[in-house]
Amino acid sequence: MPRIVDHARRREEIARLAVQVIQQEGSESATVRRIAQAGGFSIGVLTHYFKDKDELVAFAFQWLARQSFADLEAAVAAVPPGLARLRTALEFMVPAAGTRSFIAVWISLWGGAMRNPALARVHRAFYARWRRYLRRFLGEAARRGELAVPRSTPDAIDLLVAGIDGLWIGATFEPLRYSTRRRRWLIGRLLAAVVGPTAGRGGA
Amino acid sequence: MPRIVDHARRREEIARLAVQVIQQEGSESATVRRIAQAGGFSIGVLTHYFKDKDELVAFAFQWLARQSFADLEAAVAAVPPGLARLRTALEFMVPAAGTRSFIAVWISLWGGAMRNPALARVHRAFYARWRRYLRRFLGEAARRGELAVPRSTPDAIDLLVAGIDGLWIGATFEPLRYSTRRRRWLIGRLLAAVVGPTAGRGGA
DSSP states (O other): OHHHHHHHHHHHHHHHHHHHHHHHHOTTTOOHHHHHHHHTOOHHHHHHHOSSHHHHHHHHHHHHHHHHHHHHHHHHHTSOTTHHHHHHHHHHTSOOTTTTOOHHHHHHHHHHHTTOHHHHHHHHHHHHHHHHHHHHHHHHHHHTTOSOOOSOHHHHHHHHHHHHHHHHHHHHHOTTTSOHHHHHHHHHHHHHHHHOTTSSTTOO | OHHHHHHHHHHHHHHHHHHHHHHHHOTTTOOHHHHHHHHTOOHHHHHHHOSSHHHHHHHHHHHHHHHHHHHHHHHHHTSOTTHHHHHHHHHHTSOOTTTTOOHHHHHHHHHHHTTOHHHHHHHHHHHHHHHHHHHHHHHHHHHTTOSOOOSOHHHHHHHHHHHHHHHHHHHHHOTTTSOHHHHHHHHHHHHHHHHOTTSSTTOO
């Protein structure tokens, strides 16, 4: 079914382009017109694949998320299951400012999600998946006796997700304050605080 | 000096207008042209007071931040110093979605801060002030023996700031998941986790 393959490929190509434009020029400049221009398409080609900018942003974000989770899988596969893997996952989600930067696309998604429920759903799907990973890594570490089993796993997951989001924002907009060393240290403190004294006390 | 007063007043009036437009229509629609239109000004009037959209967003954000910190002061003045005041401050910063909503203006600021150092400075000034408040409230609670003195106050502050930011994002985009009850509970858990077992164990 070459037509379908082509369609999927072309959408992906446009998503990649949209991500580039959003990252380089900011989400406000990344209009359908500008993205078409950057790719040398007519606006008509773009609107054949995407209804409007919101749909394009949603697709671009999902595409970027898929790639990021694939990278996360690769990063955690390189360390043994348990506390080390949990830490690796948390550190993966707080990269240095500018590297693997999701932020521009995320801000575009957030900007839209306030008015568009479809974009809010994309946001929620991302977090649901991220929480499932954390549940798995917490479980692996707990079964190995490497951390205190939290009194409530949902609480522990929500606190880890929240803390990591906050550190990620800090690292993005205050990169000097949140050096790699400082980010790692704080992730260790967060982990120790949330899953008890076994984990990370000596852990930065 | 009526001219100066008028100038300051007019800038504030425009900031208020910009905030309204950003909140109602999203940051991408909030161009200088649209804000001028909403206020019944010519674009020339607006550009007399603000160089460009970035300067306007920075000013609007600072204006909103000043108001929010004044509201925070009022909220914490109503409770005695100590753990109750610290909790009040943390809960103040994670309002229900839609109320006192900073998010639209913040997203506009973040969008700009990636490319404009002046906007990044506005972001940093907000967080510096928020950290000073937390330092004060943590100190008050510690002096009253209401919480375990954290091993490192800067760590405790950074973890509280990060956790609160993450919960605020969760509450904004997943309001059903982060009900008022759930937000309060998680803030209690965060506090207990970060400043030790004295605080909040029974605390939701």
